[in-house]
Amino acid sequence: MKNKLKMSFLAEPNDANFRGNVHGGKVMKWIDEIGYALSVQYSGHYCVTKFVDDIEFLSPIKIGDLVKLEAEIIKVGFSSMRIKIIVYSKDLFKKTKQLNCECFIVFVALDEKDRKVKVTQLLA
């Protein structure tokens, strides 16, 4: 079972605020989306966000930057998956890459009746 997932896309004008930087809320949405996709891919169940660790925005993402998110499940409990997420952006003209954000998020796997369901342990 794959415990890693990557996503990349361009930062679009409607992602940005009045200074041309991506909204923090957009970055949080992308973090939640990759966490959801990875937790469902890994567990094979519907998953919900249970907990998000402190998010620190280290540097801004500009319109037109190539945004890359990398997610990895680092711990599995009974129904929970702790996921490390890193957000980078690349200025395609200057060919510079910067770290924008790093955080941890916990997803919980649920069955059809919204009961917590057992998730397969990570391979050592």
Ligand SMILES: CC(C)(COP(=O)(O)OP(=O)(O)OC[C@H]1O[C@@H](n2cnc3c(N)ncnc32)[C@H](O)[C@@H]1OP(=O)(O)O)[C@@H](O)C(=O)NCCC(=O)NCCS
């Ligand atoms: C997810 C939900 C069903 C869990 O129900 P619950 O019985 O209250 O949850 P628990 O206290 O047993 O926690 C579930 C798991 O999350 C873990 N967890 C809970 N709080 C946590 C925290 N602050 N940090 C890390 N893990 C946490 C628990 O350790 C448990 O893990 P385990 O099953 O691997 O042992 C329920 O809290 C819920 O529906 N929450 C709303 C989810 C939601 O709407 N998310 C946003 C939209 S997707």
